[in-house]
Amino acid sequence: MHSLRPLLPSLFLLSLGGACAHHADTAAASSEAGEAPPADIRLYALDCGRIDVHDMGFFADGSHPNGQRGTMSVPCFLIQHPQGMLLWDTGLDDAISKSPDGVPDPVGPRYFVRATLQAQLARLELATSDVRYVGFSHLHADHAGNANAFFASTWLVQRKELEWATATPTPLGVDPAKFSAWRTAKVELLDGDRDVFGDGTVRIVSTPGHTPGHQSLQVKLAKAGTLVLSGDLCHLRENWAHDGVPGFNTSRQDTLTSMARVRTLVKDTHGRFVIQHVPEDFASLPAFPAYLE
Numbered sequence: 170m171h172s173l174r175p176l177l178p179s180l181f182l183l184s185l186g187g188a189c190a191h192h193a194d195t196a197a198a199s200s201e202a203g204e205a206p207p208a209d210i211r212l213y214a215l216d217c218g219r220i221d222v223h224d225m226g227f228f229a230d231g232s233h234p235n236g237q238r239g240t241m242s243v244p245c246f247l248i249q250h251p252q253g254m255l256l257w258d259t260g261l262d263d264a265i266s267k268s269p270d271g272v273p274d275p276v277g278p279r280y281f282v283r284a285t286l287q288a289q290l291a292r293l294e295l296a297t298s299d300v301r302y303v304g305f306s307h308l309h310a311d312h313a314g315n316a317n318a319f320f321a322s323t324w325l326v327q328r329k330e331l332e333w334a335t336a337t338p339t340p341l342g343v344d345p346a347k348f349s350a351w352r353t354a355k356v357e358l359l360d361g362d363r364d365v366f367g368d369g370t371v372r373i374v375s376t377p378g379h380t381p382g383h384q385s386l387q388v389k390l391a392k393a394g395t396l397v398l399s400g401d402l403c404h405l406r407e408n409w410a411h412d413g414v415p416g417f418n419t420s421r422q423d424t425l426t427s428m429a430r431v432r433t434l435v436k437d438t439h440g441r442f443v444i445q446h447v448p449e450d451f452a453s454l455p456a457f458p459a460y461l462e
């Protein structure tokens with residue numbers, strides 16, 4: 170099995186989640202523009218791994234150990250749009266699935282992958298090459314674990330993120346080998362927000378703080394309304410509710426500013442904020458291959 174070493178530190182950087190705010194209202198027409206989104210957009214939530222954490226306190230404000238164990242979900246999201254497929258985050262490395270008992274991180278956590286991302290895509294009769302865009306909330310190993318499988322896709326990454334993640338020395342939690350295909354893949358370096366399909370339905374929102382080029386994703390669905398996928402904007406419900414910031418984020422101030430921005434976005438769209446590492450948030454979404462539309 171491949172080296173999991175790179176993952177170790179990532180644990181730290183990961184985020185755990187307590188879930189944040191929950192669901193939202195169902196106001197269907199919640200776009201800023203007031204236009205109803207196309208009815209043929211689907212959002213699938215895929216199980217791209219799990220992290221058993223030895224001390225959840227690490228993700229609390231200031232990262233104060235508390236000795237409490239916990240679990241974090243590691244989802245990936247597939248958005249099916251008339252103009253193509255967008256995969257949001259690529260989860261933990263599929264190679265971890267070869268270790269049913271999980272892969273231990275010397276520092277404490279343990280990583281699991283039950284079903285590979287590629288196998289889940291196959292259930293929809295999709296190959297990795299069918300994915301037009303791959304958006305990375307950030308480049309920590311639990312979000313970029315399968316990046317190289319999408320060498321034929323267009324990667325949507327913040328310029329600051331790629332610069333940071335490929336710097337020397339390698340930042341904690343980053344494994345450059347997992348996304349080494351950036352050198353040959355088509356990479357769109359972003360300097361802020363990006364309306365992916367140009368119709369306002371799928372929008373990358375710049376939310377730096379956890380990492381320098383962290384980003385979140387806003388998706389506007391015809392029936393389910395607006396969802397904002399957190400990335401690791403926050404990992405715990407408590408952090409979202411009380412402006413908690415883990416000590417390992419690259420910028421506390423940027424994190425607070427980004428959380429305030431998304432809070433406004435969620436409020437203005439009557440949206441639903443999904444904290445990716447919070448198991449309850451993941452469980453609240455339709456079980457794959459069911460989807461939201």
Ligand SMILES: [Zn+2]
Pocket residue numbers: 182183184309311312401446
């Ligand atoms: Zn993470």
